[in-house]
């Protein structure tokens with residue numbers, strides 16, 4: 001099964017059979033072998049996948065994941081999520097993703113640069129035609145995007161670049177900003193309160209998790225626990241986020257910072273108002289969903305909740321604000337960067353935030369209204385809103 005259960009969706013909205021067939025599998029899959037001779041005549045060899053799931057609404061948009069255990073299946077699921085996400089927030093992109101099966105931590109900076117250049121050689125046709133527009137994802141950074149630009153010489157061929165080469169002020173924090181914004185909207189709608197003193201537990205303190213913590217902390221929420229891949233910390237009063245950001249900037253982990261230790265399994269079961277999974281996929285499963293005690297969940301990571309866990313949480317009345325809504329701030333900012341690259345316009349950080357707020361608030365209202373009107377979970381409501389956009393585009397382009 002893909003990222004979205006199309007059979008279930010078809011029971012709730014207009015999803016013609018032809019549209020269902022198109023959305024049930026990727027349009028294009030490229031799997032290649034990336035080889036590179038490094039210093040010492042050692043040969044690096046790995047798989048390099050590119051998946052364009054659906055481009056009916058625009059070029060396939062999605063990040064480059066670099067990790068030793070990345071698979072084609074995972075890349076395809078992530079590409080599909082981008083199709084639904086871009087449709088939900090109404091930006092003219094389709095869904096794509098690519099991946100390189102190497103652990104970036106094992107590469108010297110010059111080796112990573114060479115790998116990225118080789119990636120461009122493998123996928124030059126897609127990058128130069130603009131049919132796939134990458135951005136950073138796990139394991140890749142703004143620097144890598146600048147290297148891609150250096151190879152294509154086209155600003156619009158890649159987003160998530162540093163501001164010095166056409167990147168957007170505010171892009172680095174865009175996803176976390178959108179997560180915090182969504183959490184604020186959801187707290188108001190679901191709990192009838194603002195985020196002042198809302199207790200929050202966050203799994204993952206990388207780009208998305210750390211920025212979400214900073215924005216929520218600034219808004220008055222109490223972040224009481226954070227974990228990363230090495231461990232975690234907890235303070236039932238309030239963790240000092242600015243100090244932890246500075247500490248993790250030096251040590252690359254939150255572990256060892258003053259406070260009680262906590263692991264991810266305990267964090268996911270904490271009695272808090274809000275739980276934010278902001279690390280990796282499939283952390284909330286059938287096995288631990290019944291332990292969750294948060295009042296609501298905002299999915300900052302892609303796919304952190306398995307379908308089985310989703311069903312358990314729905315039965316227990318714990319609302320889940322889905323990834324395609326909550327973490328869409330990054331792709332909205334990417335859209336602004338891509339538009340600027342094409343038009344020559346420039347945008348301030350304030351404008352970036354305003355565009356994210358505009359797109360996400362509109363999508364949030366649609367999803368919340370539909371969820372209430374039909375008494376359905378937020379994820380299904382979000383899928384219906386996105387599906388209607390996709391079916392319209394498929395009909396308008398005479399694909400169905």
Ligand code: NAD
Nearest residue numbers: 175204205206207208228229264278279300301302327330
């Ligand atoms: P990142 O690499 O910067 O951070 C990942 C964090 O998760 C790190 O703190 C890492 O230590 C932690 N982590 C990894 N495995 C863990 C585990 N088993 N338990 C606890 N912590 C663990 O990545 P990121 O860019 O912050 O992305 C996080 C998630 O958000 C991913 O699912 C990504 O696809 C999604 N996402 C990212 C963006 C973006 O703009 N960066 C946009 C949309 C979605």
